[in-house]
Amino acid sequence: xxxxxxxxxxxxxxxxxxxxxxxxxxxxxxxxxxxxxxxxxxxxxxxxxxxxxxxxxxxxxxxxxxxxxxxxxxxxxxxxxxxxxxxxxxxxxxxxxxxxxxxxxxxxxxxxxxxxxxxxxxxxxxxxxxxxxxxxxxxxxxxxxxxxxxxxxxxxxxxxxxxxxxxxxxxxxxxxxxxxxxxxxxxxxxxxxxxxxxxxxxxxxxxxxxxxxxxxxxxxxxxxxxxxxxxxxxxxxxxxxxxxxxxxxxxxxxxxxxxxxxxxxxxxxxxxxxxxxxxxxxxxxxxxxxxxxxxxxxxxxxxxxxxxxxxxxxxxxxxxxxxxxxxxxxxxxx
Amino acid sequence: xxxxxxxxxxxxxxxxxxxxxxxxxxxxxxxxxxxxxxxxxxxxxxxxxxxxxxxxxxxxxxxxxxxxxxxxxxxxxxxxxxxxxxxxxxxxxxxxxxxxxxxxxxxxxxxxxxxxxxxxxxxxxxxxxxxxxxxxxxxxxxxxxxxxxxxxxxxxxxxxxxxxxxxxxxxxxxxxxxxxxxxxxxxxxxxxxxxxxxxxxxxxxxxxxxxxxxxxxxxxxxxxxxxxxxxxxxxxxxxxxxxxxxxxxxxxxxxxxxxxxxxxxxxxxxxxxxxxxxxxxxxxxxxxx
Numbered sequence: 001x002x003x004x005x006x007x008x009x010x011x012x013x014x015x016x017x018x019x020x021x022x023x024x025x026x027x028x029x030x031x032x033x034x035x036x037x038x039x040x041x042x043x044x045x046x047x048x049x050x051x052x053x054x055x056x057x058x059x060x061x062x063x064x065x066x067x068x069x070x071x072x073x074x075x076x077x078x079x080x081x082x083x084x085x086x087x088x089x090x091x092x093x094x095x096x097x098x099x100x101x102x103x104x105x106x107x108x109x110x111x112x113x114x115x116x117x118x119x120x121x122x123x124x125x126x127x128x129x130x131x132x133x134x135x136x137x138x139x140x141x142x143x144x145x146x147x148x149x150x151x152x153x154x155x156x157x158x159x160x161x162x163x164x165x166x167x168x169x170x171x172x173x174x175x176x177x178x179x180x181x182x183x184x185x186x187x188x189x190x191x192x193x194x195x196x197x198x199x200x201x202x203x204x205x206x207x208x209x210x211x212x213x214x215x216x217x218x219x220x221x222x223x224x225x226x227x228x229x230x231x232x233x234x235x236x237x238x239x240x241x242x243x244x245x246x247x248x249x250x251x252x253x254x255x256x257x258x259x260x261x262x263x264x265x266x267x268x269x270x271x272x273x274x275x276x277x278x279x280x281x282x283x284x285x286x287x288x289x290x291x292x293x294x295x296x297x298x299x300x301x302x303x304x305x306x307x308x309x310x311x312x313x314x315x316x317x318x319x320x321x322x323x324x325x326x327x328x329x330x331x332x333x334x
Numbered sequence: 335x336x337x338x339x340x341x342x343x344x345x346x347x348x349x350x351x352x353x354x355x356x357x358x359x360x361x362x363x364x365x366x367x368x369x370x371x372x373x374x375x376x377x378x379x380x381x382x383x384x385x386x387x388x389x390x391x392x393x394x395x396x397x398x399x400x401x402x403x404x405x406x407x408x409x410x411x412x413x414x415x416x417x418x419x420x421x422x423x424x425x426x427x428x429x430x431x432x433x434x435x436x437x438x439x440x441x442x443x444x445x446x447x448x449x450x451x452x453x454x455x456x457x458x459x460x461x462x463x464x465x466x467x468x469x470x471x472x473x474x475x476x477x478x479x480x481x482x483x484x485x486x487x488x489x490x491x492x493x494x495x496x497x498x499x500x501x502x503x504x505x506x507x508x509x510x511x512x513x514x515x516x517x518x519x520x521x522x523x524x525x526x527x528x529x530x531x532x533x534x535x536x537x538x539x540x541x542x543x544x545x546x547x548x549x550x551x552x553x554x555x556x557x558x559x560x561x562x563x564x565x566x567x568x569x570x571x572x573x574x575x576x577x578x579x580x581x582x583x584x585x586x587x588x589x590x591x592x593x594x595x596x597x598x599x600x601x602x603x604x605x606x607x608x609x610x611x612x613x614x615x616x617x618x619x620x621x622x623x
Contacts, residue, residue, distance in 0.1 A: 046490075049459060129352055141606060148595070152595035155591075159375060162376055164382075187362070195614050276461065301453050
C-alpha cells in the first residue's frame with residue numbers, strides 16, 4: 001500500500017517528504033547524542049542534587065529519626081517548633097536561633113576582610129612589583145591546604161602559653177575564639193579572591209588612569225573612581241561566593257574551638273549535625289534538622305538574589321559599550 | 335601621564351609592602367615546621383626555631399609507629415580523589431560539549447538551573463544524600479563501598495563543568511560546523527578537535543576536582559562516624575578525617591599532630607609548585623563571565 005501511495009506522489013512531493021524524514025531523523029539523532037553526552041552528568045546531578053533538595057523539603061514535614069523508616073507526617077510542626085518555639089522542647093528554637101546568629105557573626109566578621117584584604121593585595125600586585133607571580137603564588141598557597149592541616153597548624157600557632165602568638169585563649173575566651181577563627185579563615189582563603197580581582201585589574205584599560213590623572217585625580221581617588229567601578233563584576237562574584245562560603249562555615253569551628261567556649265561559637269551546620277546524631281533529645285529530630293536546612297537554604301538564596309538585584313547593570317550603558325569595545329579590541333589583537 | 339619615575343616608585347613601594355605581607359603570611363608555616371621538630375611545645379617556647387640540641391625526629395617517628403596510619407590515609411585520599419577526578423572529567427567534558435556545540439531546546443535553561451544550584455548551601459543536600467548513600471548500602475560498611483560513598487556525590491559537581499564550558503565557548507563554532515559538514519560525527523569532533531583544544535581547561539578543572547576531593551571535610555567526617563572506631567576502621571578513612579582524629583586523639587603539649595599536619599601538607603605543596611600557574615589561571619577565569 002505504502003509503495004502505491006508513494007508512487008502516486010509527484011517527484012517534488014517525494015523530495016519534500018524525504019527532506020522532512022531527514023530532518024526528523026537528524027533531530028532524533030541530535031537529541032540522542034545530547035542524551036548520550038549530557039545524560040550521565042544529568043543523572044548524577046539529579047541523583048545527588050535535585051533529588052536531595054526535593055527529599056529534604058519532604059523530610060522537613062515529617063517527624064522521623066535518621067536511618068529509621070518509621071515516619072509520621074507532622075505538617076508545619078517542625079517549622080513551628082524552630083521559628084515560634086515549642087513549650088515542651090525549647091532546644092529546637094535555641095539551636096536554630098543561636099546556630100544562625102553565630103554563623104551570621106562569622107559572616108559579618110570575615111566577609112569584609114575577605115573582600116578588602118584581597119583587594120589591597122591585588123592592587124599591590126598590579127603595580128608590577130618584582131617577583132609578581134611569586135607573591136601571587138605565595139598568597140594563594142594556603143588555599144590548597146586542607147582545613148584539617150590549617151587548623152592543626154593554627155592551634156599550635158595560637159597556643160595561649162607556648163605558641164608563636166601567645167595570649168589568645170581561644171578555648172575559654174569568646175573574643176579570642178572569634179579572633180582566631182577570623183585570622184585562620186582570612187589566612188587560608190584570601191588568595192582566591194585576590195587572584196580573581198587581580199585578573200580583573202589586568203583588564204582595566206590603562207588609558208582610563210591617564211585620563212583621570214590629566215583631570216587631576218590623585219592616585220588614591222583613582223582607586224574609587226576608576227578601579228572599583230571597572231572591576232565591579234569581579235567584586236560582585238567575590239562577594240557572593242564569599243558570602244555563601246562563609247555561611248557554610250564548619251571545619252574551622254569544628255576543629256579549632258569545637259563550638260566553645262560554652263557553645264558560643266557553635267555554628268549552624270554543627271547544630272544540624274548535633275540534631276541528627278543526638279539521642280538525648282526526643283525522637284523526630286532529623287525532621288527538625290531538615291526544616292532548619294530548608295530555611296537556611298532559602299535564606300542564603302535570598303541573600304544572593306538580593307545582592308544580584310541590587311548590583312544589576314542599571315542604565316550605565318556607556319560602561320557596557322566600553323566593555324564590548326574592549327572585548328573587540330582584545331579579539332582583534334589576538 | 336604616569337612618568338617613568340612614578341611607575342618605578344609604585345614598583346618599589348608595592349614590592350616592599352608585598353614582602354612584608356608575604357613574610358607575615360609564610361611565618362606560621364615556617365614556625366610550624368620548626369615546631370614539629372621540638373620534643374614538645376614546652377621546649378624552646380620563646381624561640382622561633384628549636385635549638386640544635388633539642389632538635390628531634392621523635393614526633394615523626396612516634397606518628398609513624400602509632401595506631402594512626404597517616405600514609406594509608408594519604409593513599410585512601412589519593413585513590414578517592416583520583417578516581418573521582420577522572421570519572422568527573424569524562425562526564426563533565428561530554429556534558430560541556432553537549433551544552434556548547436549541540437543545539438537543543440532548553441539547554442540554556444538547564445545550564446542556568448545547574449549554575450544557580452551553586453547558591454544552595456551544602457548542608458541542605460547533605461542530610462538526604464547521607465541517607466541516600468546509607469540506603470544504597472555505601473555507608474556504615476567497612477570496605478571499599480565506603481570509597482564509593484565519597485566518590486559518587488562529587489560526580490554531579492558544577493564548578494568543573496562551568497570551567498570546561500567557559501573554555502569550550504572560546505572555540506570558534508565555525509570550526510565545529512566545518513567538521514560537521516565534512517561528515518564528522520560528534521564523537522569524532524569531541525575527541526579529535528574539542529578535547530585537544532580544551533586540554534588546558536580540562537587540566538585546570540582536574541586540579542580543582544582533585545583538590546576539592548582531597549580536602550573534602552564534611553561528608554568524609556560524618557561518613558566516618560558510621561565506621562567502627564578501631565584499628566581496621568582507621569585504615570579506611572581519608573586524610574582530613576584522620577588529621578581531625580589526631581587533634582582529638584592526642585592532647586597536651588605533644589607536637590605529634592603538628593608532624594601529621596606537616597606530612598599532609600607536603601604532597602599538596604609539591605603539586606602546587608608544579609601546577610600553581612594553572613591553578614591560578616583557573617581561579618582568575620571564574621571571575622570573568
